[in-house]
Amino acid sequence: MLVLALDTSTPAVTAGVVRDGRELAVYTDTDGRKHGELLMPGVQAACREAGVTLKDLDAVVVGAGPGPFTGLRVGMVTAAALGDALGIPVHGVCSLDAIAATVVAAGTLTGNLLVATDARRREVYWAAYEAEGLRLTGPSVESPAALAERLPGLGLVAAAGTMVEQFGLPVRGPATPTPAGLVATADLAADRTAVPGPLEPLYLRRPDAVPPGERKAVS
Known part of the structure; x- marks a missing residue:
């Protein structure tokens, strides 16, 4: 295919x-x-x-x-x-799943994996995965400090992505x-006849741009 x-x-x-x-x-x-x-x-x-x-x-x-x-x-x-x-x-x-899939395919994980990328606004997008690639939690968006507080309970042994250097975990490729x-x-090999659902972007937060409010009456 x-x-x-x-x-x-x-x-x-x-x-x-x-x-x-x-x-x-x-x-x-x-x-x-x-x-x-x-x-x-x-x-x-x-x-x-x-x-x-x-x-x-x-x-x-x-x-x-x-x-x-x-x-x-x-x-x-x-x-x-x-x-x-x-x-x-x-x-x-x-996209975070895709980074994890590449790390898992290398066959070197011995525990759970953190994937984190840049969400801008001093935040990160992140998710955690088992060594076999199953997503444990996420995707989510929050500050690096808030994420750091969660890490001890996730059983992580490695990290991948563009925003992982600060978390003190061994870094695996790829970053993107x-x-x-x-x-x-x-997983197209599982069922080549499967009809995909509609494309739905994962923004995880509202856009900055919003429709203008109603104009105030001029007295």
């Missing part, structure tokens, strides 16, 4: 082509201010390197966050547009979702 995997939930812009769980090509750029400009060129570059065309794809998998609103919607809208244009299914997965991790999280 040939799958295009996308993620824009972190400053990294990631696109990759995966066949039956093996990465054929990966494009990554870490300029978090240019998700919109970089993603489709990245998709085209990954397809060229893999020697495939968009018409060859069987499915698209996209990281659904949690992530900042502007960057996250770039990946999800692009995935939805490609799926619609190509007539193929689009599967949204938790990989194409193989995204596809593994979607």
Whole structure:
């Protein structure tokens, strides 16, 4: 099964082509201010390197966050547009799950794993996982100090993500979702005929922008 995997939930812009769980090509750029400009060129570059065309794809998998609103919607809208244009299914997965899946696949965990990424506003997105990859808790968003208070009760032996250096745990890669991790999280091999549900972004908090209130009458 040939799958295009996308993620824009972190400053990294990631696109990759995966066949039956093996990465054929990966494009990554870490300029978090240019998700919109970089993603489709990245998709085209990954397809060229893999020697495939968009018409060859069987499915698209996209990281659904949690992530900042502007960057996250770039990946999800692009995935939805490609799926619609190509007539193929689009599967949204938790981006933190995808990071955990890659760590678990390395087979070196002996206990629970923390995954944490930058939520801005001096906060982190995080979730905890068993050594086999099952999510224990999360995803959630809170300050690093609040998260640090929770760590002693989670049985953690390692951490992965862009915001884990401060928690005193051994750090494992990757820091951002990989194409193989995204596809593994979607678990397409379990049922290739499964129809994915609607794409739902994991923002975990309300956007800054709100509709303007009713204008006050001028006396």
